[in-house]
Amino acid sequence: MERFPLKSSVSKMATTYQSVYKKGTNEGNGHGGPSGDDDMVNIKPGPHRAADTPTTPTSHGTFQLYEHGTRYSDASATWDAVMFSGLPGEADDIPGIGQYDDFHTIDWQRDIARDRMRHRYIVKKRQDSIWDLIKGAHDAWSGWVCVLLVGVCTGVVAGVIDIGASWMTDLKFGICPQAFWFNREQCCWSNDEITFDRENCSEWLTWPQVFGESREGPGAYIISYLFYIVWALIFAALSASLVRMFAPYACGSGIPEIKTILSGFIIRGYLGKWTLIIKSVGLILSVSSGLSLGKEGPMVHIASCLGNILSYLFPKYGRNEAKKREILSAAAAAGVSVAFGAPIGGVLFSLEEVSYYFPLKTLWRSFFCALIAAFILRSINPFGNEHLVLFYVEYNKPWKFFELIPFVGLGIIGGCIATIFIKANIYWCRYRKYSKLGQYPVTEVLVVTLVTAIIAYPNPYTRMNTSQLIYLLFNQCGISNTDPLCDYNRNFTDVNTIEKAAAGDGVYRAMWLLTLALVLKLVMTVFTFGIKVPCGLFIPSLALGAIPGRIVGIGVEQLANKYPKSWLFSGECSTGDDCITPGLYAMVGAAAVLGGVTRMTVSLVVIMFELTGGVRYIVPLMAAAMASKWVGDALGKQGIYDAHIALNGYPFLDSKDEFQHTSLAADVMQPKRNETLSVITQDSMTVDDVETLLKETEHNGYPVVVSKESQYLVGFVLRRDLNLAIANARRTMEGITGQSVVVLAGAAGAAGAALGHGPPPLPLARILDLAPITVTDQTPMETVVDMFRKLGLRQTLVTHNGRLLGVITKKDVLRHVKQMDNEDPNSVLFN
Numbered sequence: 147m148e149r150f151p152l153k154s155s156v157s158k159m160a161t162t163y164q165s166v167y168k169k170g171t172n173e174g175n176g177h178g179g180p181s182g183d184d185d186m187v188n189i190k191p192g193p194h195r196a197a198d199t200p201t202t203p204t205s206h207g208t209f210q211l212y213e214h215g216t217r218y219s220d221a222s223a224t225w226d227a228v229m230f231s232g233l234p235g236e237a238d239d240i241p242g243i244g245q246y247d248d249f250h251t252i253d254w255q256r257d258i259a260r261d262r263m264r265h266r267y268i269v270k271k272r273q274d275s276i277w278d279l280i281k282g283a284h285d286a287w288s289g290w291v292c293v294l295l296v297g298v299c300t301g302v303v304a305g306v307i308d309i310g311a312s313w314m315t316d317l318k319f320g321i322c323p324q325a326f327w328f329n330r331e332q333c334c335w336s337n338d339e340i341t342f343d344r345e346n347c348s349e350w351l352t353w354p355q356v357f358g359e360s361r362e363g364p365g366a367y368i369i370s371y372l373f374y375i376v377w378a379l380i381f382a383a384l385s386a387s388l389v390r391m392f393a394p395y396a397c398g399s400g401i402p403e404i405k406t407i408l409s410g411f412i413i414r415g416y417l418g419k420w421t422l423i424i425k426s427v428g429l430i431l432s433v434s435s436g437l438s439l440g441k442e443g444p445m446v447h448i449a450s451c452l453g454n455i456l457s458y459l460f461p462k463y464g465r466n467e468a469k470k471r472e473i474l475s476a477a478a479a480a481g482v483s484v485a486f487g488a489p490i491g492g493v494l495f496s497l498e499e500v501s502y503y504f505p506l507k508t509l510w511r512s513f514f515c516a517l518i519a520a521f522i523l524r525s526i527n528p529f530g531n532e533h534l535v536l537f538y539v540e541y542n543k544p545w546k547f548f549e550l551i552p553f554v555g556l557g558i559i560g561g562c563i564a565t566i567f568i569k570a571n572i573y574w575c576r577y578r579k580y581s582k583l584g585q586y587p588v589t590e591v592l593v594v595t596l597v598t599a600i601i602a603y604p605n606p607y608t609r610m611n612t613s614q615l616i617y618l619l620f621n622q623c624g625i626s627n628t629d630p631l632c633d634y635n636r637n638f639t640d641v642n643t644i645e646k647a648a649a650g651d652g653v654y655r656a657m658w659l660l661t662l663a664l665v666l667k668l669v670m671t672v673f674t675f676g677i678k679v680p681c682g683l684f685i686p687s688l689a690l691g692a693i694p695g696r697i698v699g700i701g702v703e704q705l706a707n708k709y710p711k712s713w714l715f716s717g718e719c720s721t722g723d724d725c726i727t728p729g730l731y732a733m734v735g736a737a738a739v740l741g742g743v744t745r746m747t748v749s750l751v752v753i754m755f756e757l758t759g760g761v762r763y764i765v766p767l768m769a770a771a772m773a774s775k776w777v778g779d780a781l782g783k784q785g786i787y788d789a790h791i792a793l794n795g796y797p798f799l800d801s802k803d804e805f806q807h808t809s810l811a812a813d814v815m816q817p818k819r820n821e822t823l824s825v826i827t828q829d830s831m832t833v834d835d836v837e838t839l840l841k842e843t844e845h846n847g848y849p850v851v852v853s854k855e856s857q858y859l860v861g862f863v864l865r866r867d868l869n870l871a872i873a874n875a876r877r878t879m880e881g882i883t884g885q886s887v888v889v890l891a892g893a894a895g896a897a898g899a900a901l902g903h904g905p906p907p908l909p910l911a912r913i914l915d916l917a918p919i920t921v922t923d924q925t926p927m928e929t930v931v932d933m934f935r936k937l938g939l940r941q942t943l944v945t946h947n948g949r950l951l952g953v954i955t956k957k958d959v960l961r962h963v964k965q966m967d968n969e970d971p972n973s974v975l976f977n
Contacts, residue, residue, distance in 0.1 A: 244256075245866075249976045256915070257469065258469075268281065289463070293477075293512075294518055295459075297516070298519075300515075300519040301480075301520070301521070301522025301523045303426055304485070305523055305528045307429055309528045312331075313328070316330040319374070320356070321356065324349065334349055353369055374436070382679065383588065385432040386587060386679050388428050388431075390588060390678065395413070397680060397681075398681060399444060399681060400680075403796070404446060405500050407450075407474065408474055408478075408500055408501050409798050419455055425444055428679055429441050436595075437594065438670040438686050440681075442485035443683055443684060445485040445682070446482060446485070449519075453477030453480075454470065454474065468938075472503075473511075475504060476511045476514075478492075478512075479492040481519075482495045482753070484523045486684075488757055489756075490756060494749035495749040498746060499746055539621065539759060541727050543727055544762065552699075553731075554769050554770065555698070556698060556731065557738045557772065560773075561781065563690055564743040565778055568789055578590075590677055591678060594677055608663045608667065612686060615692075619692040619729065620729045630655055631652070631653060634650055635649075660697060667690055687739050688740055691735040691739030695735020696731060699726065699729070702726050702728075730760070733760060734770045737750060737767050741771040747771050747775055750767075797957060797976050799935055799960060803963075806928075808926070810924055811944050812924070814962045815954050816958055823849070823950065824843045824845060825950065826850050828889070829887060830853060831887070833888055846866075850863055850890050858949060859948065860914070862915045862918035862943065886906060918942075921942055921943075921954075923946045927959075941954060941955040957974055960974045
């Protein structure tokens with residue numbers, strides 16, 4: 147997580163690209179009098195420069211600015227001429243300036259500088275009138291109001307998704323005839339029965355009973371099996387069809403793309419309203435279909451969609467991409483908060499895993515947003531109990547010191563399972579991407595669903611909802627448990643104490659079924675994660691870890707029962723009570739696999755103890771998470787989300803990686819030595835020349851130099867801004883033709899005089915960035931990569947003795963990093 151610490155004069159200087167120069171001699175001074183703001187760009191009076199003198203900033207960040215031969219000497223001239231989003235005024239006469247094209251990287255420095263100048267303007271205007279004071283107050287609290295709305299909406303949407311998924315999951319097994327919209331638990335609780343017995347509920351009719359069969363027997367089994375498969379196929383087909391027809395971006399987890407977007411990449415439509423609607427409906431359907439997937443990752447995507455949509459109510463965030471990412475970071479925290487009932491874990495997840503730029507105020511707002519979302523979800527109470535969390539555990543026995551050995555062992559097992567999953571899933575996703583299989587997404591979903599349903603139904607542990615399976619594995623065997631996992635040879639004399647006992651046949655049969663379930667879950671999750679329906683990874687990962695965890699827990703428990711006098715158990719387990727809790731091992735194993743798959747550490751531990759309420763088990767969870775991460779890092783470099791980012795070719799420069807190679811900026815810059823560099827001169831190219839350059843090249847921006855001969859750097863201009871400015875000038879300015887000289891810097895009057903009676907020049911100084919970030923050709927690439935990470939750059943210009951040599955873009959940096967790591971540099975697809 148980078149906090150962009152380099153807040154030197156560089157970031158202040160980056161604002162000057164927006165300076166707008168007005169025509170004429172006396173129009174520059176809008177309000178009259180000095181601006182009184184020391185942070186504004188100083189406009190330094192001085193003699194006219196010669197045509198070949200660069201108009202680059204002086205060592206103090208001051209500039210010479212000219213328009214039509216007039217030199218501005220009053221600093222306040224730029225104040226009204228500053229152009230930034232959200233501020234009405236004369237400068238907004240070119241629509242679209244300051245925005246970005248699809249699949250492009252944002253300029254963090256430019257956007258943050260625009261917001262800083264907008265803020266200064268509002269602070270200065272506050273003293274003018276009561277209305278301006280109110281507008282200033284609205285601007286100050288708009289961020290809090292925005293995250294409040296995001297939290298409320300996220301909580302409501304999460305509640306609807308939880309209730310819908312619960313009902314439709316139970317619909318595969320039967321129906322409540324009194325009220326078909328009740329799930330099994332609500333149907334049974336609506337009766338006046340004292341206790342809720344899931345299996346023997348008279349109000350709930352299974353599908354065989356609906357057709358007049360009994361609950362048990364071969365005929366009932368076949369009918370149940372068929373209905374299970376048919377409902378699963380209907381739900382999956384609906385989900386895949388909705389995604390394909392209305393919102394292709396609604397498929398998958400969404401977290402790799404959210405990470406990329408938060409790092410400054412633009413993916414238009416990925417956080418739009420259609421994606422939000424289809425992802426929400428599709429998530430209910432895909433979870434209900436019984437596929438091996440979860441709803442936690444997609445909840446982050448849904449919350450981010452809400453953050454993006456609601457940010458447009460506040461121009462401060464809606465029109466500024468860098469500021470919008472503060473809201474999206476808070477929304478991601480709210481997504482995890484409602485997915486797991488873990489608000490603090492959500493904030494840490496946003497900080498550790500998805501966010502790129504996370505200033506302190508974003509931390510506070512994320513905390514507030516996650517709190518509101520959790521509060522709203524608790525008010526809706528979708529789980530029908532007093533707990534917000536999914537898998538609340540009742541036991542609170544202290545863990546024993548010797549148990550750290552199996553806990554670390556579970557961490558190692560979790561790291562291995564996670565590595566197998568990541569490598570297999572990436573192999574399959576790459577095959578899908580480059581084969582004909584990718585052309586038939588709905589067919590693939592139906593085939594995966596059919597196979598999953600056929601092999602899942604016979605095994606009770608794969609038939610049940612994955613969340614129920616995890617809850618069962620986390621739970622302690624008490625007097626009311628009827629599952630074979632709790633088939634111990636013990637007599638309950640006291641409800642509160644559980645004595646040591648040998649495992650019965652049911653436990654060993656359950657362990658074999660769980661081992662089979664582990665293999666099936668692992669294989670099916672490999673094929674499921676990445677298909678074209680909304681699908682998360684958290685719940686399947688927890689299940690993949692909870693199963694071996696429970697098996698190891700039962701093994702340790704039986705060792706302690708069989709050898710109570712052993713030196714390992716004698717001190718801790720000498721009493722008759724059961725000193726080993728197998729459910730705790732399941733919890734630790736679940737954390738290990740999830741940590742290995744996602745490479746989370748701090749946020750994982752917090753999510754796990756918030757998820758279960760087991761605060762006293764922090765040390766075992768930490769030990770397993772660290773062991774899992776070390777094993778995962780040793781066996782494979784990337785977590786699942788980073789691996790999918792690399793597979794899709796997104797331009798994500800990970801701030802956690804280290805660049806250890808000894809190359810220089812000259813080795814990476816484009817073009818290479820002895821090749822021509824596409825540049826624009828400050829005042830000697832015509833409109834036709836510029837448009838020809840734009841047609842013949844595809845660069846996103848062009849360095850501006852004094853002349854082709856001198857190559858002294860003046861500034862940098864974006865391709866998009868050039869296109870918009872020329873089109874706007876042709877539409878609104880009289881006399882502009884293809885022969886008009888484009889004046890980006892220098893004296894426009896001199897350019898006009900040189901042409902005699904030709905068409906008037908086209909002044910475009912307003913779109914020129916006079917303070918581009920530059921490095922010399924001998925700068926180590928380690929420094930350049932750090933600048934790209936910490937300043938969020940799109941490109942940097944390479945100079946030698948003040949003369950322009952080339953450009954390094956983010957794409958060049960990513961390709962160079964891959965090349966140095968012996969990977970395919972052409973896998974970086976976007977810029």
